[in-house]
Amino acid sequence: MSGHASTYEPKYAAGRWLDKRLPIVRMGADFMTYPSPRNLNYWYTFGGILTLCLVAQIITGVILAMHYVPHIDYAFESVQRIRRDVPFGWLLQPMHAVGASMFFFAVYIHMFRGLYYGSYKAPREMIWILGCMIYLVMMATAFLGYTLPWGQMSFWGATVITGFFGAVPVVGESLQQWLLGGFSVNNATLNRFFALHYLLPFVIAAFVGLHVWALHHAGQNNPVGIEPKTKKDTLSFHPYYTVKDGFAVVLFLLIFAFFIFYQPDALGHSDNYIQADPLKTPTHIVPEWYFLPFYAILRAVPDKLMGILLMLGAIAVLFVLPWLDTSRVRSMRFRPVARMFFFIFIFACFILGLCGAKSPDDMAFTVGERVVNGESRLIGLNFVWLSRIGTFLYFSYFLILPILGLIEKPTERPDSITKSVLGDKHPKPAVSG
């Protein structure tokens, strides 16, 4: 599976017997000795962190599912029961809820890292596309899961999101009813959302398997974006990167634990402590923080269908990114102009996140006041217009990249990974006995 010469030698007869029939131990051993570039920095530890997130979500989720009741009359109550009466439910429920946020936090850093170091470029397009698939299924899973506690935001978030399908021309209405199992979000909706929320994490796990397979086939990218040329350029995955990833994982767990134990509600919305009420619409329906940038893009356009298309486009464009970036140079370290646009792109994501959280007509900045027909009005920039600017900046990154690759003059790159690490010093052997 991993494309390097296997060094595994079974020590015992039983090991040799198994190795001839199912070389599963060999696969694990080859994984551990996989040659990894020696210059991977801490941004590269998020792959391991994300694996941990997925495993943690599945384990806590399976236990929660044993106690959760997917019925509109009992769902909210059953979550309260988990937090009050189920042994360690008070720990598992926030672990799962905070875990979703931590998962997205890690996946966004992982994706931004891929963007910065050009990890999506040949021959790693499939790694990137599979990653985008994982992200897409993650978003679906998180949305479905947020519906399950059956709070006000669960219900109204589900109403808004399923409403998107109603905007599809001609078949929209029937499509929406088919998805909901009725004319509005109801018990049938909650039941199928629960079933799908249980299913999709395993789909993610399957995609993760393919993602890692593709990674081991094409090899890891690295901060200078130059392929390893000699043995000196690489290190065995174990112990070098197991220990580095391990350190990063513990730091990540410290942040995770801080939220679970001290701020379990900080990443959620207080309205979700109110049981869903189909007759009372909350004043502001907001999604979870990790969807806010897309929500802002959706609301930046007055037309519903156009807004939805633009929002989907914001995700779809990621899939074709490997062919949009025409530069042969991978790492932004050697692309000063592209690097500038990369940071503008990050900035746009944060601006859009802010716009998604605020109500569109509120003012982002005011420069003065003016009296119109006896009423005073603020002059400045409201969040709708700020989100339009953000949306423009977001998409312009993907429009500029194809041109930039052709006209930008990259800075000088080192000859090899080892040279980039050691400079002109006499190279030491990478692996010491």
Added chain:
Amino acid sequence: MMLRLVKNKVAPAAALVGMIAGGLTISHAAGSYDFDYEMKYPHWHFEGPFGTYDRAAMQRGYQIYREVCAACHGLEHVSFRHLGDKGGPYYDENYPDPNSNPYVKAFAADWLIQDIDSETGDTIERQGTPADKFPPIYPNDAAAAGSNGGAIPPDLSVMVSARGGGADYLYNLLIAYDEPKPEKMVISPGTYFNPVMDGGAIAMAAPLIDDIVEYADGTPATVDQMAADVTEFLAWTADPKMEARKNTGLMTMIYLTILAVLMWFSYRRVWRNVEH
């Protein structure tokens, strides 16, 4: 070297902090207070990483709930036995099983529970037991709305978590009834002015007046005192496992910090001969 250190180690850390701060500001969008009312922020005993619930305040708060709030508001997610759980208002280490705690038994017996006679099948009323949940105040939503001019009194079990301002919001809501109403503002019949409520009009009449209860422990029953006490009690009903969570949290943070130091030194040792 230094620059690379900054790039490789400090920058990810800064990004973490930035994203966390972003998350926090997003979630703290409290209600809008367009009136001149200035929110008061008392110190809560349960604040901070080591904060615990004030037992005496919770017990007084339970008295307020029983004698004032329970006229209209339910507590549907709470059982009587929870009162005697570890971290609860009447926990007694002599009674690790709250079902045998005499206070809990007495409080439960103080409530009437609708039940069905297992012999005859008739609807009966019986005394509560520690295993019972706090009973609903009204038989159904229509009855609740009918008795309250159309507004259903919300359940209070998770009220402190269900409002953006948390305990501070609830406390201020209870003490702000005396504030002068802006002259221009018109209050529709059946509602009352309260500057803390979103929009300034609330369907609940001022529930607390000085000395509406006589505290068992002799504390003067001022509106301010009662509001703080019932808020303490309702903070516990909303988050009854807070003390267990913070205790486990402290041990977890210590454990992870030691592990992080060990991992750091392991990392240094494994990589000692590799420049990177």
